[in-house]
Amino acid sequence: MPAFTIKAPADFDLPRDACSYGYFLLAPNHWDPASSTLWRVMATGGGRAALLAVRQRGPGAPLRVTTGATLRPQDRARVEAGLVRMLRLDESAERIAAFHAADPRFKASGRGRLFRSPSLHEDIVKTVTSCNVTWPSTVTMNERLCEVFGVRCAVGESWAAHAFPEAARLAKASPAALRARCRVGYRDTRLVELSKLMCTSARHGGIDGAWLEDPGTPDQAVFDRLIELPGIGPYAAANIMQLLGRYGRLPLDTESVRHGRAVLGMKGTAASIMKRVHRHFAPFGEHAFRSYWFELWEWYESRHGAASTWERSKVARLFTAAALNKSGASHG
DNA sequence: GGTAGACCTGGACGC
DNA sequence: GCGTCCAGGTCTACC
Numbered sequence: 001m002p003a004f005t006i007k008a009p010a011d012f013d014l015p016r017d018a019c020s021y022g023y024f025l026l027a028p029n030h031w032d033p034a035s036s037t038l039w040r041v042m043a044t045g046g047g048r049a050a051l052l053a054v055r056q057r058g059p060g061a062p063l064r065v066t067t068g069a070t071l072r073p074q075d076r077a078r079v080e081a082g083l084v085r086m087l088r089l090d091e092s093a094e095r096i097a098a099f100h101a102a103d104p105r106f107k108a109s110g111r112g113r114l115f116r117s118p119s120l121h122e123d124i125v126k127t128v129t130s131c132n133v134t135w136p137s138t139v140t141m142n143e144r145l146c147e148v149f150g151v152r153c154a155v156g157e158s159w160a161a162h163a164f165p166e167a168a169r170l171a172k173a174s175p176a177a178l179r180a181r182c183r184v185g186y187r188d189t190r191l192v193e194l195s196k197l198m199c200t201s202a203r204h205g206g207i208d209g210a211w212l213e214d215p216g217t218p219d220q221a222v223f224d225r226l227i228e229l230p231g232i233g234p235y236a237a238a239n240i241m242q243l244l245g246r247y248g249r250l251p252l253d254t255e256s257v258r259h260g261r262a263v264l265g266m267k268g269t270a271a272s273i274m275k276r277v278h279r280h281f282a283p284f285g286e287h288a289f290r291s292y293w294f295e296l297w298e299w300y301e302s303r304h305g306a307a308s309t310w311e312r313s314k315v316a317r318l319f320t321a322a323a324l325n326k327s328g329a330s331h332g
Numbered sequence: 333g334g335t336a337g338a339c340c341t342g343g344a345c346g347c
Numbered sequence: 348g349c350g351t352c353c354a355g356g357t358c359t360a361c362c
Contacts, residue, residue: 186339
């Protein structure tokens with residue numbers, strides 16, 4: 001099998017850092033607990049896609065990327081850039097250390113990197129498919145978006161045959177097709193509009209990915225721009241911001257309320273608990289989201305084992321509201 | 333500025 | 348197996 005390696009930061013640990021956010025469970029990502037391998041079909045341009053298998057011998061070791069076929073240099077560059085973004089391989093040790101200084105609870109485990117997608121477009125679509133819906137439906141929507149609109153890989157398993165659809169492809173899709181074939185419901189038009197905006201230049205009102213990704217752009221300006229977009233409200237905007245590496249805002253949802261009640265011992269209405277959760281994590285400042293998220297994530301792992309051991313076929317059932325409430329009630 | 337109701341899907345539950 | 352209820356964040360209309 002053709003393969004190449006990518007240098008990893010000294011503290012990088014693939015099972016911990018890939019399985020650090022729920023998107024590692026969403027198509028076209030596939031984590032294999034038995035072999036600690038991250039599988040993914042990634043579009044390489046020109047209507048082609050490659051099946052990737054990413055492994056690491058141990059923390060700090062280079063990542064070995066096996067591909068189904070030999071990649072052209074430009075395709076390999078695109079794949080490598082996508083993996084760097086997904087796994088946040090370019091996040092500096094200084095920034096991770098600053099987080100650990102702000103919240104020493106996670107220094108020993110080394111947590112700091114949060115899994116994301118190879119593109120901002122995929123992160124935005126995944127965020128929209130997670131709004132106003134339970135987790136199993138989010139899983140289904142992403143699987144079907146890949147199956148219906150993603151480039152098919154020449155070499156692939158049944159669970160990893162298609163890449164995530166590129167913005168240009170979804171921009172041309174009909175909302176009715178998204179609704180009927182991908183079960184996205186009323187999100188149909190919003191997803192098409194968002195994809196069109198991704199393909200439109202900033203000068204003509206499109207989404208300026210480079211400006212949003214630029215650390216020099218103020219957080220408030222990013223939030224103000226995101227919340228203008230169709231289908232993006234306060235929760236989604238804050239979630240996209242953490243995916244952009246801006247951790248000062250908390251994307252609070254009903255799961256945050258459950259966490260506030262079950263783990264932090266808060267009482268009262270959902271609205272009052274949301275305000276208190278905000279206040280609770282405010283002292284962590286620009287690191288607030290990571291403190292919140294890793295606290296939540298470690299609570300999940302205390303119930304179900306390390307995320308890197310979760311079986312894809314079983315995990316969707318663990319994250320239904322009913323299951324989480326039962327778990328919180330019995331343990332919290 | 334704050335609030336109520338619609339939006340759509342799928343899981344849970346009762347019969 | 349079928350019907351009903353409910354969870355979930357955003358958007359719009361209305362006060």
